[in-house]
Amino acid sequence: MAVNTTTWNRIRYGLSAPIYDVVTAPLQAMGFSTARRRALELLSPRTGSRLLIVGVGTGLDFEHLPGGVEVVATDLSPQMVERAAKRAAASGVEAQVRVMDGERLEFPDSSFDHVVLHLILAVIPDPLACAREVSRVLRPGGTVSVFDKFVSDNERPSMLRRALNIVTNAAFSDINRKLGPILDAGGLELVEREPAVSGLFTIALAQRRRDPQQSMAADAGAVGGPRFVPGVRS
Numbered sequence: 727m728a729v730n731t732t733t734w735n736r737i738r739y740g741l742s743a744p745i746y747d748v749v750t751a752p753l754q755a756m757g758f759s760t761a762r763r764r765a766l767e768l769l770s771p772r773t774g775s776r777l778l779i780v781g782v783g784t785g786l787d788f789e790h791l792p793g794g795v796e797v798v799a800t801d802l803s804p805q806m807v808e809r810a811a812k813r814a815a816a817s818g819v820e821a822q823v824r825v826m827d828g829e830r831l832e833f834p835d836s837s838f839d840h841v842v843l844h845l846i847l848a849v850i851p852d853p854l855a856c857a858r859e860v861s862r863v864l865r866p867g868g869t870v871s872v873f874d875k876f877v878s879d880n881e882r883p884s885m886l887r888r889a890l891n892i893v894t895n896a897a898f899s900d901i902n903r904k905l906g907p908i909l910d911a912g913g914l915e916l917v918e919r920e921p922a923v924s925g926l927f928t929i930a931l932a933q934r935r936r937d938p939q940q941s942m943a944a945d946a947g948a949v950g951g952p953r954f955v956p957g958v959r960s
């Protein structure tokens with residue numbers, strides 16, 4: 727029986743919405759806040775660009791966004807959306823905040839320049855479906871900011887970790903997901919990957935392929951292709 731379902735997420739995050747900021751405050755202070763800032767620095771949304779946040783939670787990323795960006799923020803939980811909307815208003819961020827499933831985005835194709843996926847890919851039941859939807863709503867060449875916990879792509883999680891995951895997956899998130907296959911499912915290319923929060927988490931910048939031919943040329947080292955940092959994709 728699947729423990730991580732959309733219904734369960736709606737319930738568990740609805741219940742945790744009122745205490746989310748208080749409970750995660752020590753984590754923000756211990757490096758989450760720095761990681762969010764760094765991830766959004768890599769994304770560098772341009773003035774006038776359209777940016778989508780999937781699984782916005784209470785809106786802890788808002789304070790790290792530059793001004794002049796058109797922000798649309800979504801979350802499965804109405805309680806989270808209510809808090810994110812209040813935070814946006816209080817912090818002067820002009821954001822449209824909506825209840826929405828990240829596996830079924832209600833936006834037209836190619837309607838965003840950037841997507842933020844912070845602490846959602848390890849939570850959402852089907853991260854591959856989410857990546858496909860993110861890619862669909864991104865314009866070709868559009869970029870994605872990721873901040874989450876992953877095991878490296880070529881690592882088989884230890885038995886202890888797999889056992890622990892039964893508990894963490896039911897309680898808050900899956901600790902055994904791999905970033906590479908998720909990006910691949912969406913036709914997203916890794917541009918940059920960095921360790922964060924003492925190496926326990928990952929920050930990544932990815933890009934929607936412009937077209938398969940261009941990306942093959944870029945992989946072969948053609949000028950103008952995405953910046954690929956050797957050794958960061960494990």
Ligand SMILES: C[S@@+](CC[C@H](N)C(=O)[O-])C[C@H]1O[C@@H](n2cnc3c(N)ncnc32)[C@H](O)[C@@H]1O
Nearest residue numbers: 735739781782783801802803806827828844845
């Ligand atoms: C760990 S919290 C992270 C919140 C926020 N991104 C942050 O960085 O603080 C995960 C969030 O994902 C939301 N979520 C879970 N499943 C979702 C889904 N299918 N679609 C959209 N959001 C979802 C939850 O409601 C919760 O707000």
